[in-house]
Amino acid sequence: MEETQVLKCCSSFTIILIMISLGFFHGTNSETYTVGDEEEWDSGINYLTWSERYNFSMGDVLVFKYVAGQHNAYEVTEATYKSCDASTGVLAKYESGDDQVPLTEEKQYWFICTIAGHCLGGMRFTIDVKGASTAPGTNTTKGGSPPEMEPSPPPTNPDKDFASRPQGMGSYCLVAFGAIVILQIVS
Secondary structure (H helix, E strand, O other): OHHHHHHHHHHHHHHHHHHHHHHHHOOOOOOEEEOOHHHOOOOOOOHHHHHHOOOOEOOOEEEEEOOEOOEOEEEEOHHHHHHOOOOOOEEEEEOOOEEEEEOOOOOEEEEEOOOOOOOOOOOEEEEEOEOOOOOOOOOOOOOOOOOOOOOOOOOOOHHHHHHHOOOOHHHHHHHHHHHHHHHHHHO
16 A cells, blocks of 8 residues: 555656656757847837847747837838838737747748838838757858857846746646645546
8 A cells, every 4th residue: 555655656756757857858958039129129229130139039038118109110021021012911910019929930030110200210120030040150041141149149038938938837837736636546
């Protein structure tokens, strides 16, 4: 009988360790990027240069920070991006002033500000999101020459990034707790 209790305890402990390990290692390469870095999302910034400094991967998050009403951020089609005419081709609208945009697909994304004159004035950029993280310090550019090596900038707030991910450790701990409760009920 005592042997059964020890076995149950070891099984529960093993489940907890597995769940915690998954929580630490699943999605740890995701990063949060504030668009424009310290300058944020505002007029007069070269966002194409900003976007080319980073390698974006699925699971990363873009944060648009701006004064609501003075700017916005729209995800648009390529044609809308090129024309700066948002009468068609709008995929998503962000207007709060502190917008978090999860990059959930491996694809090309296009973003613009639709306030009159802002897109044509440079408040637009495009990014190519890859399925898996690329090596730090590399940059993929569209051109004939190989990319220049540079250090990868740190995420804007790694603690906030980890806590905001739905696949964060809290989910795994909850699953582990549920598994332990079920094991106790069954035995």
